[in-house]
Amino acid sequence: MPALRVFAPGRLGRLTLGNRVIKAATYEGMSPGGIPSDALLGFHRDLAAGGVAMTTVAYCAVSPAGRTFADQMTMREEIVPALRRLTDAVHAEGAAASIQLGHCGFFSKSRERGGRGPRGPSFTLNTYGLSAGMPFARAMTEDDIDRVIEDFGEAAARAVRAGFDAVELHLGHGYLLSQFISPATNRRRDRWGGSLDNRMRLPVAVLGRVRERVGPECAVLAKTNLSDGFRGGLELAEAIGVAERLEAAGVDAIVLSGGFTSRSPFYLFRGPAPLRSMIEVEKSRLARLVLRLVGPSFIRSYPFEEMFFLPEAREVRRAVRVPLVLLGGILSLANMERAMDEGFDFVAMGRALIADPDLVRRMRRGDMARSRCISCNECVAEMDRGGVRCVLG
Numbered sequence: 001m002p003a004l005r006v007f008a009p010g011r012l013g014r015l016t017l018g019n020r021v022i023k024a025a026t027y028e029g030m031s032p033g034g035i036p037s038d039a040l041l042g043f044h045r046d047l048a049a050g051g052v053a054m055t056t057v058a059y060c061a062v063s064p065a066g067r068t069f070a071d072q073m074t075m076r077e078e079i080v081p082a083l084r085r086l087t088d089a090v091h092a093e094g095a096a097a098s099i100q101l102g103h104c105g106f107f108s109k110s111r112e113r114g115g116r117g118p119r120g121p122s123f124t125l126n127t128y129g130l131s132a133g134m135p136f137a138r139a140m141t142e143d144d145i146d147r148v149i150e151d152f153g154e155a156a157a158r159a160v161r162a163g164f165d166a167v168e169l170h171l172g173h174g175y176l177l178s179q180f181i182s183p184a185t186n187r188r189r190d191r192w193g194g195s196l197d198n199r200m201r202l203p204v205a206v207l208g209r210v211r212e213r214v215g216p217e218c219a220v221l222a223k224t225n226l227s228d229g230f231r232g233g234l235e236l237a238e239a240i241g242v243a244e245r246l247e248a249a250g251v252d253a254i255v256l257s258g259g260f261t262s263r264s265p266f267y268l269f270r271g272p273a274p275l276r277s278m279i280e281v282e283k284s285r286l287a288r289l290v291l292r293l294v295g296p297s298f299i300r301s302y303p304f305e306e307m308f309f310l311p312e313a314r315e316v317r318r319a320v321r322v323p324l325v326l327l328g329g330i331l332s333l334a335n336m337e338r339a340m341d342e343g344f345d346f347v348a349m350g351r352a353l354i355a356d357p358d359l360v361r362r363m364r365r366g367d368m369a370r371s372r373c374i375s376c377n378e379c380v381a382e383m384d385r386g387g388v389r390c391v392l393g
């Protein structure tokens with residue numbers, strides 16, 4: 001068999017990854033009380049042993065207000081030792097470790113201690129917070145914005161102390177930085193809103209602060225949207241502008257995704273929305289009722305296709321030279337090689353690696369060419385049922 005490019009080492013900033021496969025951030029639901037558990041460590045150790053070059057610990061909030069709900073990790077000093085055990089375990093298996101740092105902005109049902117409600121770029125209805133008694137979000141002040149920049153920097157510095165080789169800044173999926181980028185949710189008239197340069201001012205400032213705090217050895221990735229997935233949101237032409245600005249600001253790689261959790265949640269997955277399971281795992285009675293009533297019309301499904309972001313990602317590939325990570329419906333060795341042929345530097349895989357954490361090792365041995373994942377999206381509900389897992393067993 002000719003040498004496959006996806007198994008060749010690749011450069012990510014100053015980091016060299018053993019191959020081109022990254023485990024995409026998939027919220028694990030394994031940090032009860034915000035504390036990383038042994039299950040979280042085991043999940044990432046298995047992925048590392050299974051052959052990915054780098055695994056990504058999902059959605060770690062940069063501050064308590066940055067959580068969508070209370071059991072998410074906030075990057076604080078107390079959890080650094082537990083995260084250090086996790087990164088040691090990943091390194092012992094020969095892989096690198098990344099952590100996704102995010103802030104949810106207005107999309108929250110987690111009440112910060114002290115009682116300040118959710119905040120985003122502009123005043124808005126917060127449908128997600130309805131059942132938690134937080135139906136509205138306020139516009140962030142200049143002080144709030146400065147705080148967020150510092151919080152990202154501090155969280156990234158802690159991530160390095162916890163042994164992470166890379167941090168992934170969440171600029172997509174309708175969370176805070178994506179809310180600032182999106183023309184649909186950023187209606188500010190100051191220097192943080194309006195033109196794309198203004199809407200990118202906060203993400204670029206965050207990237208700059210993070211870079212200063214982590215130093216040159218740690219790779220900094222950004223996960224961005226190719227499209228928000230609804231009319232009036234970010235579209236490809238501006239998404240290319242986002243990538244150009246991140247490249248100019250010195251990001252080490254961009255992970256191309258799409259979708260807006262509060263508006264088009266299944267745009268980022270494709271395939272059926274597992275509504276019945278989502279209702280089952282919802283803890284709040286009110287939220288269960290709301291899901292039952294409006295879920296079928298509000299939570300739209302999108303047909304699944306292999307490599308579903310490729311056509312739009314290809315346009316970004318043409319526009320920038322910075323390393324790009326292709327993601328979305330990558331299931332097979334053929335998909336991975338296609339991504340390399342198309343000029344992408346890495347692939348990231350979510351559901352396929354939840355189904356088969358040892359996929360890369362088995363592909364290299366030649367005894368598996370395709371994940372068992374059927375894109376049923378049941379794993380999305382499982383993260384609230386005690387930890388993300390594949391229901392195929």
Ligand SMILES: Cc1cc2nc3c(=O)[nH]c(=O)nc-3n(C[C@H](O)[C@H](O)[C@H](O)COP(=O)(O)O)c2cc1C
Nearest residue numbers: 024025026027058059328329330349350351379380
């Ligand atoms: C259970 C689950 C949880 C996810 N959690 C996150 C998350 O915390 N942060 C994020 O950026 N994306 C998250 N995603 C999206 C994935 O990173 C990825 O963008 C998406 O699943 C498409 O890739 P795939 O087709 O390889 O699964 C999640 C996906 C799944 C299936």
